[in-house]
Amino acid sequence: MMLQMSVNNGHVAAFNAPFARTLAQLPEGEAGVLDRLDLPDDIARRLMELGFLPGHTIVPARSAPGGNPRVYRVDGSEVALRRETASHLILRPSKPSGKTL
Amino acid sequence: MSECHDCAGCAVAEPPPSLQKGARAHVVAIIGPPNSGKSTLFNRLTGLRQKVANFPGVTVEQRVGKARMHHKERDVVLVDLPGVYSLSPRSEDEQVTRDVLAGAMPGIPKPDALLLILDCTNLGRHLVLAAPILSLKLPTLVILNMADDLRSRGGDVNTAELASELGAPVALVSASKGEGVEKVFQFMEGTAAGSTTMTAPRVELPILQNIPQCRKWAHDVGSSAAYRAPAPPIWTRRLDSVFLHPIFGPLIFLIVVAGVFQTIFSGAKPMMDGLQALIVQFGHVIEHILPPSIFRSLLVDGILSGVGAVIVFLPQILLLFLFIGILEDSGYLARAALIADRTMAKFGLQGKSFIPLISAYACAVPAIMATRTIENKRDRLATILIAPFMTCSARLPVYTLIIAAFIVDRPIIGHFFGMQAAALLGLYVLGFVAAIATARLLKSSILKSERVPFVLEMPPYRWPTLRSLGLRLVDRSKVFLRRAGTVILLVIIVLWVLENLPMKNGKPPEIADSFAGMIGHAVEPVIKPLGFNWKIGIGLVSSIAAREVIVGTLGTIYHSEGTEDSVGLRKALQSDLTPGGAVALLVFFAFAMQCMSTIAVVRRETGGWKWPAIQFTYMTFLAYLCALITNEVVRSGIFT
Numbered sequence: 001m002m003l004q005m006s007v008n009n010g011h012v013a014a015f016n017a018p019f020a021r022t023l024a025q026l027p028e029g030e031a032g033v034l035d036r037l038d039l040p041d042d043i044a045r046r047l048m049e050l051g052f053l054p055g056h057t058i059v060p061a062r063s064a065p066g067g068n069p070r071v072y073r074v075d076g077s078e079v080a081l082r083r084e085t086a087s088h089l090i091l092r093p094s095k096p097s098g099k100t101l
Numbered sequence: 102m103s104e105c106h107d108c109a110g111c112a113v114a115e116p117p118p119s120l121q122k123g124a125r126a127h128v129v130a131i132i133g134p135p136n137s138g139k140s141t142l143f144n145r146l147t148g149l150r151q152k153v154a155n156f157p158g159v160t161v162e163q164r165v166g167k168a169r170m171h172h173k174e175r176d177v178v179l180v181d182l183p184g185v186y187s188l189s190p191r192s193e194d195e196q197v198t199r200d201v202l203a204g205a206m207p208g209i210p211k212p213d214a215l216l217l218i219l220d221c222t223n224l225g226r227h228l229v230l231a232a233p234i235l236s237l238k239l240p241t242l243v244i245l246n247m248a249d250d251l252r253s254r255g256g257d258v259n260t261a262e263l264a265s266e267l268g269a270p271v272a273l274v275s276a277s278k279g280e281g282v283e284k285v286f287q288f289m290e291g292t293a294a295g296s297t298t299m300t301a302p303r304v305e306l307p308i309l310q311n312i313p314q315c316r317k318w319a320h321d322v323g324s325s326a327a328y329r330a331p332a333p334p335i336w337t338r339r340l341d342s343v344f345l346h347p348i349f350g351p352l353i354f355l356i357v358v359a360g361v362f363q364t365i366f367s368g369a370k371p372m373m374d375g376l377q378a379l380i381v382q383f384g385h386v387i388e389h390i391l392p393p394s395i396f397r398s399l400l401v402d403g404i405l406s407g408v409g410a411v412i413v414f415l416p417q418i419l420l421l422f423l424f425i426g427i428l429e430d431s432g433y434l435a436r437a438a439l440i441a442d443r444t445m446a447k448f449g450l451q452g453k454s455f456i457p458l459i460s461a462y463a464c465a466v467p468a469i470m471a472t473r474t475i476e477n478k479r480d481r482l483a484t485i486l487i488a489p490f491m492t493c494s495a496r497l498p499v500y501t502l503i504i505a506a507f508i509v510d511r512p513i514i515g516h517f518f519g520m521q522a523a524a525l526l527g528l529y530v531l532g533f534v535a536a537i538a539t540a541r542l543l544k545s546s547i548l549k550s551e552r553v554p555f556v557l558e559m560p561p562y563r564w565p566t567l568r569s570l571g572l573r574l575v576d577r578s579k580v581f582l583r584r585a586g587t588v589i590l591l592v593i594i595v596l597w598v599l600e601n602l603p604m605k606n607g608k609p610p611e612i613a614d615s616f617a618g619m620i621g622h623a624v625e626p627v628i629k630p631l632g633f634n635w636k637i638g639i640g641l642v643s644s645i646a647a648r649e650v651i652v653g654t655l656g657t658i659y660h661s662e663g664t665e666d667s668v669g670l671r672k673a674l675q676s677d678l679t680p681g682g683a684v685a686l687l688v689f690f691a692f693a694m695q696c697m698s699t700i701a702v703v704r705r706e707t708g709g710w711k712w713p714a715i716q717f718t719y720m721t722f723l724a725y726l727c728a729l730i731t732n733e734v735v736r737s738g739i740f741t
Contacts, residue, residue, distance in 0.1 A: 050558070064440045076222070
């Protein structure tokens, strides 16, 4: 269903849905809470096994030059994702209290 | 050579010898998520008594070894299973793990006991795997690895409490330091004697499918066992701020890559020359001891020089694997893959393909073995298939000979860079272009990206241990010498026989009258359009063993010294080969897969003859086509 992954998807999403931010748009060092994975079931499962679960806090860390791929701190470990994947991870609307989870 | 015919397409291979001998051996499987330290523990428990193969019919690596038990009433055989997060059969790795655990893997008996190894610095996530494993109801030891890390970063866990929660014994272990490994041996002694019984878990094990639910279960179990997650690794964060720095990161990356390339390319040279000299010396010794005979000729000119030509590459292989070992064990390899990912993605590959492809400039054999670090099967296969296009060091003698004979060294940029250097550089570029074009072709057709996204776990930095580096080197050199060596040996003997038969008056024939000569004449019509005659034909046939063999063969044919800078051979070639044919020969060698060792290692790594056959056909076809075009273009005189 959602297999088209282009590098630009993150930017497109930014124009279409200004309120639902994706993980790709989260600035380095800022915490965000994952809401849902907008990906086919098997890929979503793979990422959930690595800790990308709805409700978990994710913090973007260092990246390759150009910001892609980027390392994400999640669930006690660090996992790097390409932007095309991160732009399908939708965050909860940000509230200042995002870090409590 | 029994290993070679059993796998010509059939799915059931014979079981590894260690499993065959003692049919009543006690089988213990090691299972755990990726990066949990499974291999380190396996090495710790088995030492050097291990065998690496592929699980029958798949590309998943199978490692089997005998445990170093103190009491040897019964052999304990350890099977290292691929790293998995769950048992849902979505990937090849998970399918293999399931099959082995169910006793459905041909050649491997159903395990009698399990060692479940988890990274205790990340217990919340790793404990998820405990649910499906413990519900198998096999005697299981839950091993919490990286105990030293947990302690030093201020984490804690109550193992006794965790054991009664799970209904399985729990051992806190540091596999890399050897701490707590005693408990693992004790457990295996217990299960081998049949005295271990499992108690029922206090907690209910969740149903497999729902990840958030499993994750919550793991969290609850952790909480009841007073699990305190460790603080983030401070040193890893500090090092990452340097190694993944926007400017210093790529800079360090380039220095590391250049260092690796330089060392395997030129640093290994003294060792290789020394080894070569040793082999030549050994040949002289044999010639002194044995009277001249057909047998001595086979031994010295055939076997020793042929097998020697392979063994000479051992220093390069060892150095490369020393580097890869240090890079991988220290955690830098994951960072390097991260930095290289964008560039590699342009060719349809990924960051982890970078180091193997760079090493292929030295030799495709270790490069293909190095693709083991790529978990994504299709990316790994694509990397294996394009690696032989990189200009390996065995092409150099051929290039040097032909370039010296046919390209006039006119200066281009002063005296430093002339036509000959430009030609050599051009050949390097040609191989690289062929590699990336092939990668794109593969990734947009038969190896089209599977639905698995690029995911790269960043392990914390740690010091590589001498023990693990040493084991790795021994393991890789064994694989190289045994597999590639046997095939090379066979081909060398066959070639030697072809060159020395049929005998005339008890003497070897002139090369033109030998079977090899007949083959050369037979292939001449096919290679004539490329500008090659029957003598080059013999060279091409012999170079299937290894590229540089053609230099020696042409030397024999033209009755001159078989070295690449021999003036006589150059003169002979100049009078016998047209300029078009010469350039076509260079192009042919840039593309053709003239290397038995590579074919053998691809068969080994892909688990069958299918991929090496496709690869050989593709590369030979491409080489033929491009050589044909080259010959026509040069002949037509566009460039003169």
